[in-house]
Amino acid sequence: MTKACVFIAILFAAILVGCGERASPDSVSPHAGSPGEKALRLTFSTAETGFDPVKVSDYYSGLVISAIFEPLLTYDYLARPARLVPNIATALPQISDDGKTYTLTIRRGVYFTPDAAFKGLPDSRRELTSADYVYSIKRFLDPKNRSPYAFLFEGKIVGLDRLAANAKKSGHFDYDAAVAGFETPDRYTLRIRLTDTDFNFSHVLAFNLVGAVAREAIVAYGDDTNAHPVGTGAYQLKRYVRSSKIVLEKNAGFRELRWSADAGSDTADQAIAARMTGKKIPQIERVEISVMDEAQSRWLAFQRRETDIEYQLEELAPKFMTMDGKLKPEYTSQGIRMERSVDAEIIYLFFNTQEKIGNAPNPIGGFSKEKIALRRAIAMAYNIDDQINVIRKGQAVRTHYPIPPGIAGHEPAYRNSIAYDPQLANALLDKFGYTRGADGYRTLPNGNLLILKYYSTPTERDRQFDELMKRSLDAIGIRVEIHKDRFAELIKLANQCRLMMKSAAWIADYPDGDNFMQLLYGPNAGQTNSACYKSPEYDKRYEQSRRLPDGPQRNHLYREMARQMEADTAWLLTDSRYRNVLLHPYVAGYKKSAVNVSEWMYMGIDRQGPH
């Protein structure tokens, strides 16, 4: 009894003390980094899946992979919109006039990190050659790897698909077979021949998962390549406890590379450049990543300086941010900084534009005037401001254009023609014969029942979206049924063009507008085109755009395509989320990348410096 009383008394006393005062800024946890330590500690909010570039598709695995493996090209660390720069290639690729042949020269003297897989070689390491990139690209199409990013190369490189088709038949992918689309005239030259004109293939070569792997390592580690990444990048994997701890250490043999980036006119970027330019890359010697599922734990650990940078605190934003998106004074006074940027993503509500879903008529499908009017009315009734302010608690911005900021082809001045206006939506429905019955709900112009089906997952967050959809459609007298299903099943149904209405998101794979505009390309119905939108006008322009490099001509086509989509109302673009990254004052050089660029190698840390 006495023990219990003491325990309870201590607990209540502690609660009283805890409620009364906040941990002081100077009360750094004994578990924080020691002065002089050049280690960056950070968290992932979701467990990684592994570090074999062809086998993963999640964001966090990609971050680690981009620190270990190096693609031929990359993006300038500061430039926005993203700008391609050479990485392992000595220069940007030479592209033939017809946009079908890419020639690259690879740096000499770049080595894979020492590994047992290279036994017998001096220092257990090997020089990177052009053949490594050929091997690495081929792996994407090896059916055994079931790569989520196989689409980057499918149908694009001469002869590669035939090799993949043979592998599907024989069960064996012949990596030694010659592919007409790859030429390696010498150890340092790589020529890639494409099946069709593509002036934007460089973005694929800069994609963070298209780094070079060593065939010896892939063979040596067999089915466990996810846990044994061997690359040429600034870091190598030192310790790995799956789903828990990832420790990267500086690659001692990393090539000579000095900090350099295009700061442009942005003063914050200029400050980063002034502090970092000329420094040897990487400055941070060790990156320690802890997987922390819960936002509460991440937030407390960050405040106690057990971590140095915090990427994902969306749920807790009101704790550290003011309503106008600024860091609260109690944190700025501690020197904590917040880097706020809009994610390279779009979130949209898609409408199935096919006349039938399965064998049943689709009330919102087709391109007759009354069907377009119905989709337009739904889009005009949906309250995007509520979505942003209530559901996302202000942590998002309205999206007007299908290509988000920071991505080539984005149009900052573009304004979406579909505005929130339930009154006009009602008038539109009245005009096209969607009359209201005695119960206040509308029927189809032919008098049949009008019931929409909206799909979502059975999560708390989605329940809020369901309620908003119901409220929005009630305002214009349209009945909606909410259908719940598992995420995987919804993807399956979307791929079969069997979803009537659903909210979806697309995050940039690479910072080029094509990655977004393909979402409405007719032949992509059943893959990424969940609206199953098939517009000859849109498709014609999209096919033209694919043959053009980034520039005014392509942007003009994109604008026309965006207007076409709005006219047909295949989507309602809603919002893009903010990313609020918190940093302690001793962390330098951070800039949120539009895509997965190895940002840690560009950062610095000085726990002893003035801050």
Add this chain to the structure above:
Amino acid sequence: MSAYIIRRILQFVPTLLGVVLLVFILFNWIGGDPAYLLAGKMSNPEQIANIRKQLGVDQPYYVQLWIFIMQIVTGDFGVSWATNEKVSAIFATRLIPSLTVLVPMLIVGTAMAMVLALLVAYQRGALTDRAVMITCTVGQSISILVYIIVFQYIFAFQLGWFPVQGWGQDFMTNLLKFSVLPIVVGVAVSLAPDTRLYRTFFLDEINQDYVRTARAKGMSEARVMGVHVLRNAAIPIVTNVMIQLPALLAGAFLIERFFSIPGIGREVLLAVERSDFPVIKAVTVYVAMATLVFNLLADILYKAVDPRVQLK
């Protein structure tokens, strides 16, 4: 006794078959098609078919069920669909962190609850008894989430006595540095219900004739309570502890998530989120087997605790 044990082991087979069937039906009915999750953002029907083939989910259901049964027989559940890690390796690496937290939690929690229950049972009806019971009722009504958040905030963040989260490389560091707060949380959560439960066990015994006889013979109260009452109340306590033991295999997922402990509980949650059937299958089967084994052990322990118990 041997015949009893053999008979009980034979009964494991139909029980396990029931579990296997249930898991298999539930996964195929509710689980969703994993190929669509693994295919990534841009997949065509050919890729989906390739993934289904590689996972073996394109096989007829009876073939898949047979493979599942053979996996149980051989103990080889293959590899995780999401990460390609061997399921056996997942258990080998995740079980130790879970047990590092859960075993001390169970021992300390049970010991504390027994002592507390014995004390309040002895003072039944007194102010102390009522106060503890009210506290236990309140404590029992609070969600484990609240315990975790409050304890983490106060003892790790405000007072800085423990790290907010984390896990090290060696056993002693993990036990003495990273596990202490999770263990305290776990004990705090289990203390209230266990104390109430054990109190009733002790009260049942305190009113028995043999207690009165022992007192009449002049035995000290410490001996009456600590030997006679405790020993006779041990059977239901053993049952309660044994019921909790299989749960050690499944881990304490909330505690593991909040304190970033790389245990089996977090892994199970991840597997469910990723529709990672091999991991789900293995965990379910192992927990079912552990439940059967610990139930048998409990029965054998009854005999050891109370020689009057006959195993037939």
